Amino acid sequence: MLRRSGVSLAHKIHPISTTSSRSLLPLICTRNISTQKRPNSTLSATDSFTNDAIYKPTPPPPASLSTLPTPYLLRTILICTVSTSPFLSNLLTKVLLSYTTFLTTNRISRYILQHTFYNHFCAGNTKPEIQSTLQRLKSWGFRGIILAYAKEVEVEGESSASHTSTHEADEADIASWKEGTLQTIRYAEPKSFVAIKYSGAGATAVLSMEHHKPASPSFLTALDEICEAAQADGKQVKLLFDAEQTRYQDAMDGYTLDLMRKYNPRNAIPTVYNTYQMYRKISPSNLKSHLELAKKEGFGFGAKVVRGAYLQSDPRDTFWSTREETDESYNSGIERLLTFENRSSGNAEGINVGVVVATHNQTSVTKAMNVLQRQKAENGMEGKSVTFAQLAGMADEVSMSVINGEANGWEKVNVVKYIPWGTMEECVKYLLRRADENKDSLKRTGETRRAAWQELWRRATFRA
């Protein structure tokens, strides 16, 4: 049983605060071309790094947005333009935070939101709407989507008032989270991806993780039901457990490893994926030891690799001190996964490895593609499944560089968009929360807008 009595609970479920100067727009067009110099520091993110000089990497193909419709490009430019103006983006964020319900129910504002933010960043609220978004993305060359349910609870930091709840309320939180996730699986296309946040199970579940207390039986049962639904015949959906705040990430890693043991056979594409935030100093060694554990115990290993979104809010000393160290940590983590020993006929002990390269960073994408090609040429890719992912409505030029990469001699790989579904109000709140976590992204909105302008100019001047 979950022990709650006598514990000073430091978190509570809360509506989004309106006090910060957060901006919705950073989320919208985050994109960065990094020079990614290796750090001079003696700190080593991992013990391996691709030497591009030796492996003669191909450069990224020129970004081509030729498959994207003109109205979409115009909307991208509009949204990115607003996002680069601190005044406009802060104003819009404050208005959205203060009047979410009114703006999402009033006919005129709802219409405007529908044709701007909602259609740009969200999949819809019903199965037909989600299907239609999926078909649109497929027509642009995407393999599919990572579907996430926008409705979630947010858990405050240490300074929040004491959390109090009844056993019934905790059970209701878990039941609602489970039902939302099961609905997402039902809406997802067979063999596609569904993203889950553990924190959606409620504040008490989060507190148990943070304080390393036993999880409630209903939470564990819900996880089993979710994994079984994902593996059901004809579905075979892959579950990506998102990474969240550092203070409960260790417990989440533990749950996800347990689920991998149970639901990832060694010789099939993994069902359960953990997320590794490579800005954390601990992540390279975690990734290495979790891979070795999977090999030793004989279960398939799934990893979504991100840099990390909580730089502004989590304790700074848990992250690499510099941007360059995070870049090296990210690129090396991807290389470790892509080059992990292959499962071939001569390697009966081998395990399957699923990798989701989740980034908007073109340099990391290019490095990953180069490692992939080298690995394929030298050792093959048996037992490996690789997918590239970007957030919906963002970094389209990065997505397209991979989708159109064959023209440049790149390996054909799957590219997907991570996209929330839900009502307009749920999605607006979701986007505001993600924006709050990604505040530093405001600086990096130029490339997407520039790529969209270039494509529009190409069309206007009838260039091939």
Ligand SMILES: Cc1cc2nc3c(=O)[nH]c(=O)nc-3n(C[C@H](O)[C@H](O)[C@H](O)COP(=O)(O)OP(=O)(O)OC[C@H]3O[C@@H](n4cnc5c(N)ncnc54)[C@H](O)[C@@H]3O)c2cc1C
């Ligand atoms: C498909 C997808 C799924 C995602 N899922 C998650 C998730 O589950 N959990 C999560 O936390 N995030 C998630 N993210 C967000 C991700 O962690 C990044 O915040 C975002 O993608 C920006 O990083 P980037 O790799 O795209 O590239 P860039 O924009 O090149 O990198 C920016 C990132 O670099 C890091 N960084 C910047 N400056 C410094 C510095 N001085 N020191 C150290 N590090 C620094 C930060 O992580 C920052 O977010 C996801 C992103 C995508 C595309």
